[in-house]
Amino acid sequence: MATRDPKQERAIRTRDLIVRAAAEVFEESGYHAASVAKISAKAGVTQGALYFHFKTKQAIAQEVMHAQGSFVQIPDEGRGLQRLLDVNFYLARELQRNVLFRAGVRLAVEQGEIGIQDASAYQGWADQFHEILVEAREEGELLADVDEREFAQVLVGAYSGTQLYSKVATGSVDLIERIASLWRYLLPGIATAEALARLSVRPNWAEPRG
């Protein structure tokens, strides 16, 4: 096994500290109000060290955006459509309570203001959802005319806007409820009657509706 030298280890740790501190500062203040001074202070590194890793604030923001998937640990349970639902609800809960993940998603949504146009974070989620949809196909849960790749993209778009609407309407308090509503109307378009009867469109840890 290759061992990394201590200098390289330290550099990776420093970079990670910067990205996490930046996520917190962006989420607190927004991109424009955030300063490199504040980010380096929060990370506990010098501004020189910060600039060694990132040339601009925009580059840090882009990294936070790309790192959003690494800020969540998706539980490795289940298979097929129930797994897709469970992952969707897990991500909704993380959006409510995980500041790093929230920062990555927020920067992706507001990237126009950051001066970038970069779909890779969206595409990353579409790829993840696509993989689970391929499992669902293997399990015989999908209707014949469902295009797994097309639906993965539809889901990422629909999910992104749902979280945005929930955020401006209620500060994301009703996000779980809104994701459940979205799925209620999406499932009949993709799942076989047999799968539909079996699937639970509500996370077992969430409060019952009404």
Place this chain on the structure above:
Amino acid sequence: MATRDPKQERAIRTRDLIVRAAAEVFEESGYHAASVAKISAKAGVTQGALYFHFKTKQAIAQEVMHAQGSFVQIPDEGRGLQRLLDVNFYLARELQRNVLFRAGVRLAVEQGEIGIQDASAYQGWADQFHEILVEAREEGELLADVDEREFAQVLVGAYSGTQLYSKVATGSVDLIERIASLWRYLLPGIATAEALARLSVRPNWAEPRG
């Protein structure tokens, strides 16, 4: 009939000029890079006149966001679900070619960076879609368990994220295609079999797929 005095007429016209000029500047430059000087110059009014109508740049942005519905003239044709589809495709085309509408939507999406949290633009569209869904219910097009108000909100959320994803992925070039995909998976969850067979999930003015 009440007649407005000329001074009042002029004030309304000036305000409208400012809002339209601001929309163009925000869409060109983004909110933070836009300046009040640039907006007043584009509107052809003095900065004093601008500040008479709006105390801050944020207030102008909020007005552009709220005015988004008035930037489009939705054709008054059809009824029920086909009308809902037609309106959705009409809005997609307007997002592609109407800079004022695009600005309003962009500011609503990026409002976190503007320092506001205001769902009224989203809610306005949900109310409009809800009205059409009530017609669809009267026409017998909706499945029994569809909640018109819930679905109107699901649609606004899903639509918003779809346009956002299309914008970062392709500069909105594939927006019509993506809205068609979204509807392909949403319709079976809301429409009766009879309505499904009749509805066209593609605007007659759009290029055929593939």
